[in-house]
Amino acid sequence: MIGTGGTDLTVEQAEQSIVGYTIFNDWSARDLQMLEGQLRIGQAKGKDSGVTLGPYLVTPDELEPYRRGGRLHLQVTALVNDTVIGTGSTGAMDWTFGEVISYASRGVLLRPGDVFGSGTVPTCTLVEHLGDLESFPGWLHEGDVVTLRAEGLGETRQTVRVSKPPHPLMPRRNPDAPPARARVNRAPARVPTRGAYMKSPTGYGRGRCRTGGTAGATPGWSPATGHRCWWTRCSTSR
Numbered sequence: 398m399i400g401t402g403g404t405d406l407t408v409e410q411a412e413q414s415i416v417g418y419t420i421f422n423d424w425s426a427r428d429l430q431m432l433e434g435q436l437r438i439g440q441a442k443g444k445d446s447g448v449t450l451g452p453y454l455v456t457p458d459e460l461e462p463y464r465r466g467g468r469l470h471l472q473v474t475a476l477v478n479d480t481v482i483g484t485g486s487t488g489a490m491d492w493t494f495g496e497v498i499s500y501a502s503r504g505v506l507l508r509p510g511d512v513f514g515s516g517t518v519p520t521c522t523l524v525e526h527l528g529d530l531e532s533f534p535g536w537l538h539e540g541d542v543v544t545l546r547a548e549g550l551g552e553t554r555q556t557v558r559v560s561k562p563p564h565p566l567m568p569r570r571n572p573d574a575p576p577a578r579a580r581v582n583r584a585p586a587r588v589p590t591r592g593a594y595m596k597s598p599t600g601y602g603r604g605r606c607r608t609g610g611t612a613g614a615t616p617g618w619s620p621a622t623g624h625r626c627w628w629t630r631c632s633t634s635r
Contacts, residue, residue, distance in 0.1 A: 403502060412493070414507075468488050469488065471548045477523075
């Protein structure tokens with residue numbers, strides 16, 4: 398979180414604007430994300446309570462013991478129902494917090510109280526584990542307890558609850574979409590004209606019914622030979 402605002406900040410100015418650090422749990426509705434991300438024009442719809450912040454706002458001077466090479470090295474662990482999902486360090490960030498805030502300030506007026514997320518700590522989100530389905534713990538369900546722990550910052554712990562269903566919206570056809578082409582089966586019809594496929598205790602065969610019966614409309618058993626006509630029915634079958 399920044400305590401002073403500004404625009405087009407240098408990295409040094411951005412670093413000095415930071416008033417404190419806290420845990421930022423970015424809850425993602427993957428179903429909405431996949432649905433609305435099909436257009437590839439930005440992020441999916443956000444929701445109230447889509448972010449958890451806390452439990453404390455820790456000033457930069459208190460985290461100096463964790464700073465090495467100009468970066469904060471805070472060990473982070475994510476758990477679901479007290480089972481570790483992933484663990485990593487903020488020291489693995491590609492960009493420092495100062496660089497992130499400096500970039501965000503390009504052409505934008507930042508204000509005191511603005512909050513910036515570092516991005517997901519590697520392995521600490523469920524979607525990253527989809528590559529190994531055998532170890533994938535599954536998506537969150539009602540009653541699951543999600544815990545995030547970070548060195549020097551404490552931990553957050555929330556229970557997942559199901560919200561009421563949304564009011565339905567009727568789907569609408571895209572007026573710019575081309576009309577659907579009629580589906581035509583161009584395969585030639587195949588109607589047996591001589592004999593029939595027959596299923597007998599010895600397997601399948603093709604030929605005239607050995608009872609000498611006349612082909613009918615449905616399969617059935619021949620009392621004379623015990624075989625079954627597969628596609629047609631002998632007149633002597635029952």
